Amino acid sequence: MITADYSISKVDQFNRLIQGVFTIDNYVAAFRGIYLTIFVRSLWIALATTVLCILLGYPVAYWIGVKAGKMKNLAMLLVIIPFWSSFLIRTYAMMSLLYRGGVMNQVLLQLNLIQEPLDLLYNPFSVMLGMVYNYLPYMILPLYASTEKLDMSLLEAGQSLGANHLRVFLRITLPLTRPGIMAGSILVFVPAVGEFVVPQLLGGTSSVMVGQLIWNQFQAYTGSWTFGSAASIVVVALVLALVMLFIKYVTKGEAFAI
Amino acid sequence: MRRLWDRVLKSYSFLVLAFLYIPIFSMIVFSFNDSRLTAVWRGFTLRWYVSLMSGSEVWGAFYNTIIVAVLVTLVSIMLGTATALAMSRYRFRGKNAFDAYLYIPIIIPEITEALSLLLLYVWAGVPLGLLTVVLGHLTFAIPFAALVIRSRMVGFDRSVEEAAQSMGANEIQTFFRVTLPIISTGVIAGALLAFTQSYDDFIKTAFTRGPGVNMLPTTIYNLARRGGVSPELNAVATIALSISIVMAILWQKFSTRK
Numbered sequence: 001m002i003t004a005d006y007s008i009s010k011v012d013q014f015n016r017l018i019q020g021v022f023t024i025d026n027y028v029a030a031f032r033g034i035y036l037t038i039f040v041r042s043l044w045i046a047l048a049t050t051v052l053c054i055l056l057g058y059p060v061a062y063w064i065g066v067k068a069g070k071m072k073n074l075a076m077l078l079v080i081i082p083f084w085s086s087f088l089i090r091t092y093a094m095m096s097l098l099y100r101g102g103v104m105n106q107v108l109l110q111l112n113l114i115q116e117p118l119d120l121l122y123n124p125f126s127v128m129l130g131m132v133y134n135y136l137p138y139m140i141l142p143l144y145a146s147t148e149k150l151d152m153s154l155l156e157a158g159q160s161l162g163a164n165h166l167r168v169f170l171r172i173t174l175p176l177t178r179p180g181i182m183a184g185s186i187l188v189f190v191p192a193v194g195e196f197v198v199p200q201l202l203g204g205t206s207s208v209m210v211g212q213l214i215w216n217q218f219q220a221y222t223g224s225w226t227f228g229s230a231a232s233i234v235v236v237a238l239v240l241a242l243v244m245l246f247i248k249y250v251t252k253g254e255a256f257a258i
Numbered sequence: 259m260r261r262l263w264d265r266v267l268k269s270y271s272f273l274v275l276a277f278l279y280i281p282i283f284s285m286i287v288f289s290f291n292d293s294r295l296t297a298v299w300r301g302f303t304l305r306w307y308v309s310l311m312s313g314s315e316v317w318g319a320f321y322n323t324i325i326v327a328v329l330v331t332l333v334s335i336m337l338g339t340a341t342a343l344a345m346s347r348y349r350f351r352g353k354n355a356f357d358a359y360l361y362i363p364i365i366i367p368e369i370t371e372a373l374s375l376l377l378l379y380v381w382a383g384v385p386l387g388l389l390t391v392v393l394g395h396l397t398f399a400i401p402f403a404a405l406v407i408r409s410r411m412v413g414f415d416r417s418v419e420e421a422a423q424s425m426g427a428n429e430i431q432t433f434f435r436v437t438l439p440i441i442s443t444g445v446i447a448g449a450l451l452a453f454t455q456s457y458d459d460f461i462k463t464a465f466t467r468g469p470g471v472n473m474l475p476t477t478i479y480n481l482a483r484r485g486g487v488s489p490e491l492n493a494v495a496t497i498a499l500s501i502s503i504v505m506a507i508l509w510q511k512f513s514t515r516k
Contacts, residue, residue, distance in 0.1 A: 084505055084506035190366075197479070232374075
């Protein structure tokens, strides 16, 4: 059953639906104007999400792994709970915060910063906010696995030999926590490219992602299964190629622990 | 100076953790709010939960989702344990390929897996329903359960099994009386992971459920998509989230204990 999964369905998309006629029309279509924009946008949003998650999450993972002391278990639980909760519910929670009658608008109104409720939803900003919100735990957990193993004596040695904080961080801490950054990046980037729920519930027409493009092909009666399949094969190929390049040139083939 | 930095790091981490919880809190608080329209507190009420009890649509979906998650959990810990035992004990042809295969769900965007499954079912003529959802969830639940269980088998001392057998226990007795108790925390962790993944899953569920089969995530999605934010939906999502939170707490309990 598991093994039947991939190979058949790739062939199947063409055989079953076009009765054995081979065509690359769907692939050609996937690279036409509007669709190309959607592909590029999805990759771009996924990349931005990954980078923002590293920047936001690294200090937190460092604090939990190295400095939290007695609070470590509680802090870990606070990261694990959203990690274990569904994207859909957390995205809906973000919706309930940002919609016109939501808490965010109420706070801004109370503070007299605005006179009218703002449309905080359905724009590129709300999509990025939702992406970072959802994926952040997926970055913090692998980062924590690396910071927890940090050998503090190495950092102290660096300092006693005269390196300043920045230098210690760049030359010792960062290289030692690299496996966590790599693992976290893959855990965030790969699903983020195909993300559906976040742009669908928080995004407007200006931030359609490839997950929605594929979804629509399979939901509406007007959708084309063959085109949806071609689009999804393109996504997989792009993601696999990028991950392989990443492993080859950035991690230099290092094994990373997930 | 050093103290100051530690404080800044701690405060920053608290802020990021708060960011993870603000939307969730907003959703939970306003599921108890006695007003339909805006996020202005008008007093405590349970009426959204009460109206939920009387509506059968959500309960049916909830029931289906729990049934599926329990089935997925049972099958994946059985097959996951068997896989983990085989992987950690025997060498066999194609073991490396099999090892890599377990990581596929991590490296392929979920929507692609979901549509591959749908195409496979259609190609094979399998009618869509609860069973196809269970099979779909198993494709990710078994690998993850196997990975978790295997990671807990590192350092397993096989001499205790040999001891049991030399004292006259047969293979089955040895497994249930010796092996299983030793790996039990790993199996429990695997079960929690399988349950939560099935319970939380939206994309694969949406693609593999048949028409008219309501699942909790698809119901929540449809309500959010059609009606936007509402106190009833806040209540549904709060109940759904509370189960994930219990799972996360149990997971932390079992994963920190060996």
